[in-house]
Amino acid sequence: MIVRPDAEGxxxxxxxxxxxxxxxxxxxxxxxxxxxxxxxxxxxxIYRLKNxxxxxxxxxxxxxxxxxxxxAETWPAxxxxxxxxxxxxxxxxxxxxxxxLPGIGAANDTVAVRVPxxxxxxxxxxxxxxxxxxxxxxxxxxxxxxxxxHVMRSLPDVPLVLxxxxxxxxxxxxxxxxxxxxxxxxxxxxxxxxxxxxxTGSLALPDAVADGAARPSPGMSRRHYAPRATVILCKDxxxxxxxxLAGPVGVLTYEGTSGTEILSADPREYAADLYAALHxxxxxxxxxxxxxxxPQTEEWLAVRDRLSRAAAE
Ligand code: TXA
Ligand code: MG
Numbered sequence: 001m002i003v004r005p006d007a008e009g010x011x012x013x014x015x016x017x018x019x020x021x022x023x024x025x026x027x028x029x030x031x032x033x034x035x036x037x038x039x040x041x042x043x044x045x046i047y048r049l050k051n052x053x054x055x056x057x058x059x060x061x062x063x064x065x066x067x068x069x070x071x072a073e074t075w076p077a078x079x080x081x082x083x084x085x086x087x088x089x090x091x092x093x094x095x096x097x098x099x100x101l102p103g104i105g106a107a108n109d110t111v112a113v114r115v116p117x118x119x120x121x122x123x124x125x126x127x128x129x130x131x132x133x134x135x136x137x138x139x140x141x142x143x144x145x146x147x148x149x150h151v152m153r154s155l156p157d158v159p160l161v162l163x164x165x166x167x168x169x170x171x172x173x174x175x176x177x178x179x180x181x182x183x184x185x186x187x188x189x190x191x192x193x194x195x196x197x198x199x200t201g202s203l204a205l206p207d208a209v210a211d212g213a214a215r216p217s218p219g220m221s222r223r224h225y226a227p228r229a230t231v232i233l234c235k236d237x238x239x240x241x242x243x244x245l246a247g248p249v250g251v252l253t254y255e256g257t258s259g260t261e262i263l264s265a266d267p268r269e270y271a272a273d274l275y276a277a278l279h280x281x282x283x284x285x286x287x288x289x290x291x292x293x294x295p296q297t298e299e300w301l302a303v304r305d306r307l308s309r310a311a312a313e
Pocket of ligand 1: 027031058107111136
């Protein structure tokens, strides 16, 4: 059920979380499916509802840096600088997990943590007083939700969805591993590399991340973020004869060219609308989505990563 995030909505959500069940809530990136991070039962419910493979660990959401430090065995100096600059915000930090705490989902020695920049998420964290494990609120492999309606369509059994309107970033957080000698990008995301490097200096960018090929972060399976329709990426959509593809065909482009969905040529604006556009094309019943490949530049890294996974077999 979708509810307004007023005092009563938050109270009901807290009640459900306290009873070791799950609620979906808005964040600035995508909607999350949240549960008490240290409740085995509640975390098990996340895996079951999403049909998430047990090897894929979860991000823990907390209200502030102090709460993040509580989860960590060691809190690297770099983490403080990154947190001061980017939290609340779309950056997830992987650090060593506090040994006195139980493991969360599939992660053993480490924990991924972030402070979301969304007023509703922060109110929920504060009101519940719980660290909330929360993956994106969609079935595994399918498109992440950027509205409460997307959540309900993907996960109709979720007892409660707090409606915070459309997510402003529309793409997942950037995941950065701070347990290695050089901070290592595990998942490109909303926060760009240029901003990150302003704080970290150097940054390891595994080939697998740069090509969107392999799986550096356990969750980065090749096929992911996929609509029901078959996604085909091409250098120039006008070179392809739609009659050669399984129809109906939807064309996803950006600026200038013609298409069924025409997104902005600005990478941030494009990202903000990408999942919603894929959801719309699915709703329109297309069988194939022909996608104009975005430029091979670093600012498009996260978008290209998601598109190549959506197109993977
Ligand atoms: O923007 C986001 O990050 C959203 C919102 C809800 O916060 N959450 C999200 O969660 O995208 P999820 O579960 O869809 O993706 C989490 C990613 C996965 O690639 C997972 O493998 C990685 O983070 N991850 C989680 N814990 C990790 C850990 N301890 N070490 C390495 N990677 C980890
Ligand atoms: Mg996800």
